[in-house]
Amino acid sequence: MTPATDPRIRRTRAAVLGTALGLLVERGVAGTTVEAVAERSGVAKTTIYRHWDGQAALVLDAFASVRRPPEDPDTGTLRGDLVALVTGLADAVSRGPAAALWFALVDAAERDPRLADLHHREAEARHAIIRRVVERGVGRAELPRGTDPAEVLDLLAGPIFYRRTTSGAPVDRRYAERLVDRVLRAYPA
Template sequence: MRSRAAVLGAALELLAERGITATTIEAVAERSGVAKTTIYRQWDSQAALVLDAFGSVLRAPADPDTGTLRGDLLELLTGYAHALSRKPATGLLFALIDAAERDPAFATLHRREAGNRHTVILAVIARGVARGELPPGTDPADVLDLVAGPLFHRRAVSAGTVDSGFAERVVDRVLAAYR
């Protein structure tokens, strides 16, 4: 559907140029040339439209199932590192997090979408526990925080390089800590 692609493309442009607050339905309609009524038929709110635009570039990962927890985590974290090192994904992610802190509608949508993205990595970690690669009783959410947190911190706080080598070091250190 051409109007959907035009609307999402316009929303992404506006998000990159002006941020979430300025990415209104009206602004998207003007930029895309698609009528507001058409936009409202597909998206009932600005938050829903913005989240859909984010989802078009920030996709949930596929389950790698390489046969080992290390291999699975490396594949997932390498993808995460790649996403954190490129535009517009990084800027969009940080804008969404900021909006979620300020607006309950964005907070709800962000939690739902983050949960969808975390489902795969939590399943990978649970599979590692079931295979005995992590101790029984290991909380997959704790492992998720320990492997993803350093990548996000390095990109958002210390402005360091986030690449596959860093992701590999994080995975190896976290798994060593659990041994």
């Protein structure tokens, strides 16, 4: 039996990662130490160090355990694709365990190069999708040639993050549709 298939090892790893996720939400990266995970999970520090070489590796694995690959919507219309992206972004930063973790990652990326690299890779994967959506929109003559995908992303994502971090106003499908319609009016085809 390999370590990856040993049920005891899988249970131990799941307990450690689950505990690390809870601590990340409660305390952020700085409070998610190997010692804190060991104390809360009941798993010995030596066991944790057998699977992870330290706090950064453990935190990276915890983030990876809840990561959901971004979806590339192709509804047939630019508007439909953008509404899907905006509602997906709103869900990602507002609901579920990944929401609190996302902000912990942004904070930690300011201080840890490995976490900064993870944050950069996550952002780049999502930016690649908006680029494809905008390129399809240009190809279908729904956007003018030369439309900057990064600018479209800024115009759509900015209000979502503002609502999540500052105003606390909800982002439902109706809001997402209104936001997309306003942004599309700025780009007459």
